[in-house]
Amino acid sequence: MNILSLFVLVPVLTVVGIMFTGGLKGTRIVAVVGMGIQLLLAAWLVFYYLAVKGSGDLNEMILVSDYTWFPSLNIRYTVGVDGISVSLIALTAVVIFAGVFASWGMDYLPREFFITLILLATGVFGFFISLDLFTLFLFYELAVIPMYLLIGIWGSGPKEMAAMKLTLMLMGGSALLLVGLLGLYFYSAPDGGAFTFNILELAKVHMPSGAQRFFFPLTFVGFGVLGALFPFHTWSPDGHASAPTAVSMLHAGVLMKLGAYGCFRVAIFLMPEAASEMAWIFIILTSISVVYGAFGAIMQKDLKYINAYSSVSHVGLILFALLMMNKTAVNGAILQMISHGLMTALFFALIGMIYGRTHTRNIYEMGGLMKVMPFLGVMYLLGGLASLGLPGFSGFVAEMTIFFGAFQHLDLFHRAATILVVSSIVVTAVYVLRAVGIFMLGQIKNKEHLKLQDAKWHEKLSTITLMIGIIGIGVFPLWLSDTILGSLQPFMDRLSAYLH
């Protein structure tokens, strides 16, 4: 039994466990235990990975194991992790753990809720450990589809429409992706022999450039839709705004990273030639995403919309950095994935908690909340500061690295795009501080709000878990960035092999 498979098995067992328990209490105990084990596993994995790397293991992937699944099509269940996936797994474990606490008080169909939520997490974990494109795609879709039920049943606002839009756009993306993956598969054996879905094998094959030009955009856009690539981002604001707290957390925090990770690991890594040829198109699109998301956030009244647009902007930044295709920028992109994952999960958790108390998310209907709920307020503020890239928080490390990387391109086009993207930081500061100023500071607008309580223990646990991650990365960025950097080498080698 491969230890990585436990990451899929534990959630599945948790789901089964929940099926056989009744009531809210039992359900959440099982969920917490399951996700707690998952968190411990993730922690163990991080340390194990560092230890293995520390001992001089030079393999690209560790803990690789490989089972044949459909021998005639050479479809395999192949798992393995490198520094990047390890960090993303850790991120997922943290976010889902916090998410379970954030949905502690779920009272409508709690069993079904936790089952669906954890099913979604199963997809995410499976995605990050997969090295075979078939299983990867399977888990990818598995991670997307529970969103429909989660938003549709437990959401708020125009949830049916939002859920439908989100699901259809994401599945439309994954439909494009499917074609891209099949393309990779059928060009994987140029000299005859068995086709393969294995990423590591595919990396050894040079796909004809004509085919790359056809399949790269499909793959990139396919993953990009989940990464809220402009103009395919419109599911994001509605979806996030309507989703229940834990789902927003998981979705903005982790699922959007699935898209970015896929763009990196599949689209760019396996089709570098087309990637470098077509990068300019997507650089333009991602630059638009970044700026546009930031500006979009300025005008919003709803806290969730603010954060959703901000996610568009931040994840756009990740894609932007990936397209810069150099070590520094990609490193930054992955740092940003983790940083943003924690940050945005924190935001959504907090928004959920605030909403649970005030029953409004309109910032103009709130004010002076800092006085009534100082813990939540401070956390929100800290999250905001992290989001605008304050040193000491993870956002700073990530964004700085990205800009450094982006800046290494000397030509006018990249330079202009980079400057455009950098300017979004200023806008970020504007919308974060604006929101904080309006609903946290100032006078209390609604007398009812004076009666509100500050965070309960499980809420504190949930937010503090995330905050530790954010500050931890901000203060000690090196271990993470080293972990990632070590794993970027094969990527860089492959790129330079085809580009020069």
Place this chain on the structure above:
Amino acid sequence: MTGFQTVLLLRHELLLILAAVGIIIFDLLLPPEKKTRIIHSSTILFGAVFLLSLIPVESGELFGGSFQENRLTGFMKDILNLAVFIIFLQSGGYLRKKENAHKMGEYFALIIFTLTGMDFMISSGDFLTFFIGLETASIPVAGLVAYDQFKSRSAEAGVKLILLSALSSGVLLFGISMIYGATGSIYFTDIAPGISASPLVILGFIFFVSGMGFKISLVPFHLWTADVYEGAPVNVTAYLSVVSKGAAVFIFAIILFTVFKNIIQVWENVLYALAVLTMTIGNLFAIRQDNIKRFLAFSSIAQAGFILLGIMGTGSLGMTTIVYFLLIYVFTNLAAFGVAAAIYEASGVETISGYKGLYATNPRLSLVMMLALFSLAGIPPVAGFFGKFFLFTSAGSQGYFILILIAVANATVSLYYYLLVVKAMFIDKNDQPVSHFKSPLTMRISLLICSLGIFFVGFASGIFEYIMSLSGMLF
């Protein structure tokens, strides 16, 4: 070839005929007040037939090549048997209704007779056997479609089916006659070398395709589908959409791969066009349906379009993906129809809007329905995902990536309307949902079988590999 071997090769057909005749006789012998016994005894009898015919027999041919039996056809027949068995399990509730009490035996006998026709069709080695098998599989079905005595829709559906099916078999025959004229034989093996892309052959071929397209419901030969599905009793609809269609798809692929292998570029183009039309039109129509049977009719049209992608793959991969998909389709569609039947029998509701709030009252049924819909939409981890993925893989193996692109776009559209049903059951609120009920035991067993199938056929790669090995023997 000894007599026993002959019997073994013909095991499916002979057992079925015996069963059908047995049921008719048993039905005659039963006193009127004990007529309902026929339901259980027929089901059990058929179960026995199903199990008995599972004996694996090596390939062989009879009647000078008119009857071809091999492991793959045997397996396909087993799939059909399984499907019919599930349908029998689901039919109990419907047949028990008072107005059907006097003709229950005929129901079983007719389904088995038509199934025999399909089995002969699948195994046929010449166009004559093929055609008579096809007609045996379709003419009596019209009687079944009009089974419901008190619904004018049922009668209307029956007439529509029999007349249009007669027209289509006329066209099909015209095509066969052209092919006979061009090649001088009705035996598949003799025709194959004589086929070339002459206008006469193309004409004959397309007439032939239209006849098959009628059975499989390919656009533009599909128009009967929705009306007939809507009018027929649910179980008959299930039979039409799963068994009848499955058998036709199978033999269609075989004929394309063997008889018309010389004009592969012609039929790939024809199928290309048909696939695009079928998927798109099927989906567009499915969006607006409220009647669940009509909805499933259009959805099954769209699914037929996807199956064509599998055929495009040609060879053993194509064949495997088709059979595999059909197996999954049996579980998936029968689960959906089973739920529809259960709900209809308990409450008379057969509209999607009537399903609103179903989860609150009948959670299990809604879950099974959701599983089935997700499987139809091709959502992992249920089997439909694997089925559809492999169909696409099959088309991809011949480089039809644009077609796959069209197909996946259609799959996304189809997801929309499948989700509409899920939405009705799980999300929408309803003041008067279908009240809680307990469906008959056989129905529950059938749904259990279907759910298990939906869950495990995908993961259990052994099944796919087994089919692969079977079709590997042929191509």
Place this chain on the structure above:
Amino acid sequence: MMVGLGVSGYGGEEGLGYMAGMFHLFTHAMFKALLFLTAGSIIHAVHSNYMQDMGGLRKYLPITHITFLVAALAISGIPPFSGFFSKDEILAAAFHSNKLLFYTEYITAGITSFYIFRLYFTIFWGKETRYEHKPHEAPLNMTIPLIFLALASALAGFIPFHDLVSSDMRPFDTNTDLMIALPSVLIGLLGIAGAWILYKKENDIPQRITALLGGLYSATYHKFYIDEIYLFVTKKILFNLVARPIAWFDRHIVDGFMMGMGTVTVKASEKIRKLQSGELQQYAFVYVAGVILFVLTFIYYLGE
């Protein structure tokens, strides 16, 4: 307005100016945030937004006082606070590229340090104001971030963020150039000194200078109307002319297009439903017409 200084860095020498601008943007974000927060804390304590209501607050708000001081020092570019490092690099970059820009930045840096310390002195020193309620330090949850940010502002300059990135490009030379750093620090100190003289104690020097300089003072009193311009820029331009159209564009054009694809599909479905007319004979017609069309098409294209 320090952003202006940061932005000018873009035009600087290849690499250095850009990097410096970035760096400054970050340190700036930090101490600017700190300033915002201290302002919040002060307002919380005094219940007023106006500077004339404040004075001598250092006794009541010790933590706010110190943190504000840190932010002010950082923004003035006094070593070892973070602003020093980043500003120094910008100046270095400007020095290498554009002398005019360089000197302008010297001057604006001086003015910055002047006005920020004017603020500091009037609020925390200056006249003793009588308060209706005795001002008190904000609760812990507000002060902790202050302290945290202050520490960060103080120390961020030392974050070796060039090393965070083991870039495969050449590392930037970030050594402090004494010839550039020294004047800048001096100018910063000059600004502080000016503010000290004018505003530390309540006195009439400002009034006298006002009289002396007349119009110029009234312009600077309004900070060259920069706050008004700032407001105009953010409210009118940024919000109304950029953000609002973008939000509109997003809702109606981009999202409208995505939703439109769905609507078109549904519309198409509505349009073609007549095809399924229920008429037996129309079905037959479509069937046969389909067959004939297929025959003609494929004989035309594929026949031998």
Place this chain on the structure above:
Amino acid sequence: MIQGLSIYHFLVVSTLMFFIGIAGFIIRQNLITILLSVELILNSVAINFLVFNRFLYPDQLQGHFFSLFIIGIAAAEASVAIALIINIYRRIHNINADNVNEMKF
């Protein structure tokens, strides 16, 4: 082989008959007359088979037998169709094709 007559003569007759049948299927209002058209169609196909058999491949009787079975199938088809049409008649006392369009869209 008949002197002075080629296969084409016969094929023209059968083809025209086939399409007349189809036209009748589409034009006639009455379900039973539609059934008559179907018989025309089947009959024309039977002629086709026989003609091909006689003129082109007379050493075997494949077309001949095919025609024979077509007649049998036509009988089966007609009997079921008539049963169904009478069934309709019992229900709506009318066998107009225009009246069997309850299900649509």
Place this chain on the structure above:
Amino acid sequence: MTLPVFMFYLLAAVILLFSVLTIASRRMLRSAVYLLFVLIGTSGLYFLLDYQFLAGVQITLYAGGIVVLIIFSILLTSHISHKFKRPAAWKLWMGLTVLVFGSGTALWVLLLHPFSKNPAVKDVPVDMHLIGNQLLGMGKNGYVLPFELISVLLLAAMVAAIIVAKKEKK
């Protein structure tokens, strides 16, 4: 013009004329009778082609069986004197379009196809012996399988007709 040729043209004219009349007549019973003529004409063609057995079957089974059945059903479902309305224009147009284009296409294809004449093949006498043997032959060109199968079909069709017609016992 030899007698067979004359007979052919006569039969062809009869067949086509009555085919058209079958679908054009506005009285149902007449339609059926015209169909009967068509079928008899067809059996004439079969005689011409030297397929006497099939011609016989055509007359007895087709003309004698099916058409009689149809006539019965006509009598059952409508009044003899009933005269139809003219067909709706759109149906007429659809039908004529199909007729013109369909037969045009098919004839174009058929007439241009060079059907190879195989002079080496002699006319095989079609005697009853051969037909009987082949109909029950088990090997290639034996038709026992379709023969058995069609019996299943006829049985099934009978059952189908019964369940449609069967009424509930009171």
